[in-house]
Amino acid sequence: MNSKIEHILLVMLAALLLTACTGGSKNPARTGGKEVFRLVKKPHSTNSGAAMPTIVQETMPPPILGEGHRTTDDVLYHFRPYVRQQLMPYFRNAGVSYPPKKVTFIALKQERKLEVWAGDAGEFRFIRDYDIRAASGVTGPKLKQGDKQVPEGIYRIVGLNPNSNYHLSMKLNYPNEFDWFHAEREGRYDPGSDIFIHGDSVSAGCLAMGDKAIEELFVLTAEVGHENVKVIITPRDPRVLPLDPNGYGLPTWTPELYRMISAEMEFFSDELRVSNSRPIYPARSPIR
Structure with missing residues (x-):
């Protein structure tokens, strides 16, 4: 059950981020200098002491192409x-x-x-x-x-x-x-x-x-x-x-x-x- 809820939350959050970051561009990572995000799982303790995975949004450093290819x-x-x-x-x-x-x-x-x-x-x-x-x-x-x-x-x-x-x-x-x-x-x-x-x-x-x-x-x-x-x-x-x-x-x-x-x-x-x-x-x- 927990795995199913986790999967639903992951899909919903991914859809939300895609909607917010695309802006009509096929390559948002190279237009406008917006931050790039990834979804990661981090442990979270419940009241009962059991460790439950929590889905969080984490900022990544922007990519840069190797010398000879960058603009x-x-x-x-x-x-x-x-x-x-x-x-x-x-x-x-x-x-x-x-x-x-x-x-x-x-x-x-x-x-x-x-x-x-x-x-x-x-x-x-x-x-x-x-x-x-x-x-x-x-x-x-x-x-x-x-x-x-x-x-x-x-x-x-x-x-x-x-x-x-x-x-x-x-x-x-x-x-x-x-x-x-x-x-x-x-x-x-x-x-x-x-x-x-x-x-x-x-x-x-x-x-x-x-x-x-x-x-x-x-x-x-x-x-x-x-x-x-x-x-x-x-x-x-x-x-x-x-x-x-x-x-x-x-x-x-x-x-x-x-x-x-x-x-x-x-x-x-x-x-x-x-x-x-x-x-x-x-x-x-x-x-x-």
Whole structure:
């Protein structure tokens, strides 16, 4: 008798869940990031002390396809709930909605930091920063394929790669118009390409952020829209110490490049690091 009641309850609960989760889709597990459930039996003691099986609904982690086959939607489905949980406190402290309208990533090569700034309208607010795990090369712009230099300048994200060899990656529009203009003037017809912000901790001209950080950056970029994300890469923080364009081996157009970077960085001043209630982190001391 108990087995018969158990069977009836199982059928009824399964029918209810199917009705609630299908939503007219043949594959609800890949559309909209809904939770996936399974039915499990767990022991339950009655008043007489006898153990009776109870049918319960248990949340399962969402599935994700293996690398080489997954889409950006797959990545969002798998990581978005966790990333939102991680980032929402930072956005609340900054007084910025999530997802915001626009985002700027500021990569500081010398400090090995990548700052996230975001805004809904008007000024940007500091959200948080991440350690850059690896960034090959030295101070100065990227000039040619194979020099292993992380570029310097103002860039856009032009693509998201959910099947990167480095977990996840976001491609920059290097070389941009500024880079091409000076390369052509100097007869450099192979200034390099395929510069990414990616996971892992190895670099040959890219910004390696580690897997956890790239998951957050990738999901944030996808939710904002990569066309609404700007990336500033600077040799060091010009808000602390002015950039020096006269270093050994720097091209003659470096002063123009550093003026552009410094002017862009004026929109991201230390005053804007302070939320309505308290500083998010102290202002930096000068680099020694």
